[in-house]
Amino acid sequence: MFYHGRMRWDALSLDGQEPGLFGRPVTVDTPEFRGITFHEIRAKSIINKVPGASRVPFTWTINPYRGCSHACIYCLYGETPILMADGRTKPIRDLRVGDAIYGTEVKGSSRRYVVTEVLAHWKTVKPAYRIRLKDGTELIASGDHRFLSDLGWRYVTGTDQRPHLKLDSRLVGTGGFAAPPKNEADYRFGYLCGLLRGGVNLGSCASSPGHEALRRARFFLEDLGVPAERLIAWPDITTDEWRKGFLAGIFDAEGSCSGGVLRIPHRDPDTSHAITSSLERLGFDHTVERPHRRSLGVVRLPGGLAEHLRFFHLTDPAITRKRDIEGVALKSSAELGVASVEAIGIDVPMYDITTGTGDFIANGVVSHNCFARGTHRYLDFDTGQDFDSQIVVKVNAPELVRRELAAPRWAGEHIAMGTNVDCYQRAEGRYRLMPGIIEALRDHANPFSILTKGSLILRDLPLLEEAAERTEVGAAVSVGFVDKELWRLIEPGTPSPLKRLEVCATLVEHGIGCGVLMGPILPYLTDTPRQLDAAVRRIAEAGASSVSAIALHLRPGAREWFMRWLRECRPELVAPYERLYGRGAYVPKDYQRRISAKVAELAEKYGIGGRRNPRRLSAPSPPPAAPGPVAEQLPLL
Incomplete structure (x- = not known):
């Protein structure tokens, strides 16, 4: 996949005067900095503007060092659930290279879900922002993370010079994911009851080890150690976890999801009542239909993909092919307008990934990935501990500062240093x-x-x-x-x-x-x-x-x-x-x-603030001329 936008690494280059020597960044390991590797790079710019939404009393910064080897800050909080290719979710911190997840692609006039692969995964620490949507969805991300809105990609924070989230910006997706069941004893009893009521012969568990539902049933049976007669009996008291398990079991036994319709057939009034009462208890709208075969009724879930995903995540059926949404269009009536974006006021551990599609699904909304992988590979970094041990050094920072201060467009505004990384590290x-x-x-x-x-x-x-x-x-x-x-x-x-x-x-x-x-x-x-x-x-x-x-x-x-x-x-x-x-x-x-x-x-x-020792500012003499242009290699990306 090709990306033609501007990358943060476009601002980094190598000195092109001696290609034999500077064909790659200069990498330095020294005994006095055991465990730390320095990567010396010539930057293209050094005075950086702070996002307008940041609650800081300055606009411009200089950072001659970067502790993050890929120079990327498109990051999400580690608990953020990511939609996996099996229809389940996993916190972004637990993803690994090679995992299959859902991304999106535009096909014809619609953006659709497609399975893609995690190509890179890393951790860093960044200032956090909380994004709240009108439907209650919450996301925690860095200010430079991007989400897909109905008007295109939008940064979490920004200025008039770059598109960013505003109140009522509408994100694309289905809304926040439901938490999975606890998989405790009540859930397991409910699941096995659902399978039995759906006509599954639990005696076939041993003879069908590859069947996902039967494999799960066999594990649950061994764990619970109870006879089938007890499992099929309706419990005196049904907990929410039992209901979740029952719905998962009956769906694995009889249910289907295709053509935008989720159906759960049932064979008797008691089973029908158990299905509908469980759906009502868990907050699902439903309809009951009786097709041409009078002996078989069908419960249907309206609400489209958003409700179907909520059903899958809340109940966790075992059969993954029934949860497949590849090719489904991203259409939802969920209220995904932005209600608020607020700085949390603290740096937190965050994670990001690179994917084959350039995006992924984060807590129900389409999220941009980070394109740092190319540079990361170029520098021969791995995607784990390097974030603490690989330090990028902008060795030409002093000459760049002098050149940029001399530019006619520079207005002499205050510059803050040490705001991101301690410049005296x-x-x-x-x-x-x-x-x-x-x-x-x-x-x-x-x-x-x-x-x-x-x-x-x-x-x-x-x-x-x-x-x-x-x-x-x-x-x-x-x-x-x-x-x-x-x-x-x-x-x-x-x-x-x-x-x-x-x-x-x-x-x-x-x-x-x-x-x-x-x-x-x-x-x-x-x-x-x-x-x-x-x-x-x-x-x-x-x-x-x-x-x-x-x-x-x-x-x-x-x-x-x-x-x-x-x-x-x-x-x-x-x-x-x-x-x-x-x-x-x-x-x-x-x-x-x-x-x-x-x-x-x-x-x-x-008396703090009452004592002053001001210096008398002398009139500045003309600064030395900025050095002429330096030959530069093309950007790394």
């Missing part, structure tokens, strides 16, 4: 890209700021001072608390809070304004008046220009990790956290307001 100790970037910003008197957790920024303090003489320069560090023991438990592997505040103090002493993001504040752990006072006092002593309080967010991924830590280290707090957060990700608004007000009160008490 360990790789910067080897490649030293930031000095050249800061020099270019200094020479063009372009305002900028840097967010970091480390101390390597102090290496470039002289350059920052020079830049601050000519333009606005700012920095920020994150410090949620100052308790050393808690830091060792919660944030192992990061610089200590006091070390980060030392960085803040040093920057301030040299006239570089530095704010502090006071987060995460941990309820019942770091939110007592004494702890808040201690943290804000230390922040004030460091000379921070501002402080902003952020309470702990417990979105999927972070929630599981943190609650597991609580159970192991502070079990007495598990119940209070469950009461405080409930099923949500955020603390109640009154808690956040209370904490923010207390921190603001302490900030005023200790």
Whole structure:
């Protein structure tokens, strides 16, 4: 399949001056960075615009490093159910290369379901957005993920320069998938009863090992160990799980789905009543018909493909050929208009795939896949651990910054760095890209700021001072608390809070304004008046220009990790956290307001924001001329 659109990797190329040497990216392994491989690439652009829907106070960023080897951010939350070729669903995190799933193709005037293959699968961590549709469907994706709407492909977030989801944008598909049955004893009893009532001879299980329904029945019989007389008897009490199993069994025995019609024949009034009452209990509309053979009635499910898929997923019949939807047109009356798109406010583990059709079905809607596979193969990366261990280094970042700042169209807007990947990560100790970037910003008197957790920024303090003489320069560090023991438990592997505040103090002493993001504040752990006072006092002593309080967010991924830590280290707090957060990700608004007000009160008490050490900006001299064009190889994709 060919793709003619613009890829994120189109912005990366190799130096074409020496094809014998730079025919491939330069790959470097060094003893001091054990377990990490650097891939040195010449980029085509470096100043990137932030999506308009992002809740950040800046528009432009520079990222000289990428921790993600394929440079793709089209990702979905790991629990997102994907429609498999057998009609079932599987979380995207559990997919594997070679899995058969459903994609779509346009055939004639209709887009239709077709079976395709997973060609690549990977994991990364990205800022998350929640998309809610009017029918109740929810999806969690990165801002650059794309879904198919009735007006074409749309990004989750964006600006006027690219098509993105808006309120009432209508997605294409059937709507959210139903959860599968629990496959417990009640379900198994119900399934076997359905098979028997449908006329299946369970004695043939052993002689027909290849038959999916009989194979399942044999397993259930061995597991339950009860006689057939008990299985065919109607239970005194029918649970929802029994009803799901019964419908799956009777469908495997007698049912069919073809020509857009799902039918379940029945042989007697008791069976008919069991079918219809189970459908009603599970929320399915149905009609009962009596064809020309008076001894056989038929229950039909209206509602089209959306209801048929809900039936398959909720009941899980064993015979996959009866669940086949290949070639069926994507037509649905589901209310798939966008009700809301909101930033969740936290980075979460996300996953994406490459498929043979270029798309797949994510929780009932058509989702664009990522085309990073070609570049991934080109770089000889695998699709798993490379995302943590393969670092792409834009070795020409400083010269690109200088060139783009000199372009007539550049308006001198503020540029934020460290917002995606820490520009002072360990790789910067080897490649030293930031000095050249800061020099270019200094020479063009372009305002900028840097967010970091480390101390390597102090290496470039002289350059920052020079830049601050000519333009606005700012920095920020994150410090949620100052308790050393808690830091060792919660944030192992990061610089200590006091070390980060030392960085803040040093920057301030040299006239570089530095704010502090006071987060995460941990309820019942770091939110007592004494702890808040201690943290804000230390922040004030460091000379921070501002402080902003952020309470702990417990979105999927972070929630599981943190609650597991609580159970192991502070079990007495598990119940209070469950009461405080409930099923949500955020603390109640009154808690956040209370904490923010207390921190603001302490900030005023200790004079944060009241002391200024402004530099007098000198008039900038003309910047050095931008270097001439560099010969570049064609883009990798």
